[in-house]
Amino acid sequence: xxxxxxxxxxxxxxxxxxxxxxxxxxxxxxxxxxxxxxxxxxxxxxxxxxxxxxxxxxxxxxxxxxxxxxxxxxxxxxxxxxxxxxxxxxxxxxxxxxxxxxxxxxxxxxxxxxxxxxxxxxxxxxxxxxxxxxxxxxxxxxxxxxxxxxxxxxxxxxxxxxxxxxxxxxxxxxxxxxxxxxxxxxxxxxxxxxxxxxxxxxxxxxxxxxxxxxxxxx
Amino acid sequence: xxxxxxxxxxxxxxxxxxxxxxxxxxxxxxxxxxxxxxxxxxxxxxxxxxxxxxxxxxxxxxxxxxxxxxxxxxxxxxxxxxxxxxxxxxxxxxxxxxxxxxxxxxxxxxxxxxxxxxxxxxxxxxxxxxxxxxxxxxxxxxxxxxxxxxxxxxxxxxxxxxxxxxxxxxxx
Numbered sequence: 001x002x003x004x005x006x007x008x009x010x011x012x013x014x015x016x017x018x019x020x021x022x023x024x025x026x027x028x029x030x031x032x033x034x035x036x037x038x039x040x041x042x043x044x045x046x047x048x049x050x051x052x053x054x055x056x057x058x059x060x061x062x063x064x065x066x067x068x069x070x071x072x073x074x075x076x077x078x079x080x081x082x083x084x085x086x087x088x089x090x091x092x093x094x095x096x097x098x099x100x101x102x103x104x105x106x107x108x109x110x111x112x113x114x115x116x117x118x119x120x121x122x123x124x125x126x127x128x129x130x131x132x133x134x135x136x137x138x139x140x141x142x143x144x145x146x147x148x149x150x151x152x153x154x155x156x157x158x159x160x161x162x163x164x165x166x167x168x169x170x171x172x173x174x175x176x177x178x179x180x181x182x183x184x185x186x187x188x189x190x191x192x193x194x195x196x197x198x199x200x201x202x203x204x205x206x207x208x209x210x211x212x213x214x215x216x217x218x
Numbered sequence: 219x220x221x222x223x224x225x226x227x228x229x230x231x232x233x234x235x236x237x238x239x240x241x242x243x244x245x246x247x248x249x250x251x252x253x254x255x256x257x258x259x260x261x262x263x264x265x266x267x268x269x270x271x272x273x274x275x276x277x278x279x280x281x282x283x284x285x286x287x288x289x290x291x292x293x294x295x296x297x298x299x300x301x302x303x304x305x306x307x308x309x310x311x312x313x314x315x316x317x318x319x320x321x322x323x324x325x326x327x328x329x330x331x332x333x334x335x336x337x338x339x340x341x342x343x344x345x346x347x348x349x350x351x352x353x354x355x356x357x358x359x360x361x362x363x364x365x366x367x368x369x370x371x372x373x374x375x376x377x378x379x380x381x382x383x384x385x386x387x388x389x390x
Contacts, residue, residue, distance in 0.1 A: 013246030013255070015239055020256035025234055028263040032230055039271040097272040100364050156269065157289035159364055212297075216261065216289035217269030218282075218364065 040095055043152040047091040047169060050145045052084055055176040058141065062180055076179045079117050083179065086113045087172035094166035095152055098218055103165045110168045114194055117175060124185035131192045134182055138174025138196035145170035146204050153208040157216040160209060167204030171197035219279050223270050234263060237280065241287050247347045248291040250336050258294060262287045281354060285362040288344055295340050334384035342377030349374045 016024075038046075062068045073080070086109050093099060093106035149166040156162070178193040221229035241262055245255040265286045266273075273282060335343065348354045348362065349370075356374070360367040 013243050014252060016242040016256060016259060020242075020259065021238055024238065024256075024260040024263055025231070027260050028230065028234060028267055031264050031267040032227055037268060041271075097274055098361065098364075156272065157286070158293055161364070213293070215265040215269040215272075216286045216293065217265050217272040218285050218289065218362070 037155070040097060040155070043155065044092045044095050047095065047145065047149050047152060047166075048088040050148045051087040051091065051169065051173050051176075054141065054144060054173050055080075055084065055087075055180070058177050059180050068180060072183075073180070079120055079179050080176060082113050082116055083172050083176045086110055087169055087176070090165050090169035090172065091149070094149065094162050094169055095156075097156075100161070103161050106165055107168070110165075110172075113172075113175075114197070117179065117193070118186050118190045121184075121186040121189050124188065125183045127182070127184050131184070131188055134178060134184075134188070134192045135196045135199075137181075138171075138177055138193060139199050141177050142171050142174040142196065142200035143203075145173050146200055150204055150208045150211070153204075154211055154214050156213065157218055158209050158213055159218075160205060163205040163208045164201055166208070167201030168197065170204055171200035174200060219266075219270070219273050219282070220275055223273065223275070230267065233266070233279070237283055238263070240280070241283055244284055244347060244352065245287050245291055247335075247351065248288065248340070248344055249295060254294065258287065258290050261290045261294075265290065280352075281358050281362055284348065284352065284354075288348075288362065292340060292344070330385060334381055337384060338377050338380055342373050342380065345370055345374035346377040346381070 059068075059073065063070070063073075086106075089109060090106045093102040096102065146167065149170050153163060153166055174196045175193060178189065178196075182188070182193070219229070219233060222233065238259060242255055242259045245258045245262070246252055249255055249258065262283065266283070269286075273279075335346075338346065344363070345359060348359045349356065354362070356367050356370045359370040359374075363370060365373075
């Protein structure tokens, strides 16, 4: 390390003082003696569990109050499964060590899923609710997984692409709720559902890149 | 690192003994501030302990440590808005305490190089340090910085171009 083998004749910086080394070593040893934190895999499980669990809970409540039926859910099975898969894959891609390619691929999956939920919707049915209710409710539902991924992102080096993907993972919860509770048209989904998804991603990116991380590991 | 992952706490001390000085040298070059480099050395090894599970077995330890150190340095520079300060003539060319040993020969030339190096944007300086001084390939640098290999090449190339501009033919 720092072999100074180049033709760039930079002077070698002064070595660290004994005091600085002792301080760093003591801090490191104290940290090593503390209980181990949960692994990144546990973090992925936590984020995925929040996204899927919250969606299932919403589905359960909607079924319980009669706001949707099993037949309605069955008709949306393909998009629901796609969104759940995208939520889990993006959560994994955003939290795993390294893996820039995986994050780019997961961004592509999000785009495919977004196009899918718009295209399969068709003409839809009119609603008595204002259209923005979907955006607000999807955004609100996405805040819980957003808080989870923001907390998990503090355990690694700040990275904008990672934060965007984590935000999109959190945002899939709102998109799932849209498939469970909304029967409006493709245009409505494209504007009012996807905007909530993007909004959650922006909030996660904005907050997570401003918090001081607990670790700078990739 | 793998021994530490397996629960051998002595391996951590061995890791520190072997690499702390090199990490500090890298940090000093990145932030151009010896005191800040001391703090970042601690931050780097705290991150190693906190994120031991993020180390992927089989990876070379040195690039992983430099990735963590580089992330910490970049984030700290960003937060402190310590973008490289251009030395002004009214400061009589005085350098901040960059923790650099006195020049061994041709002090004027050494100082010019230091000043030119300090004027590089942090991203370019990091790529130049990693490529030229640490001897890493652009592929390794790209993995470390989570950028494409082309982006790593461009950053380093711009850094060298800027050094040439600042130093004339001396740096070529």
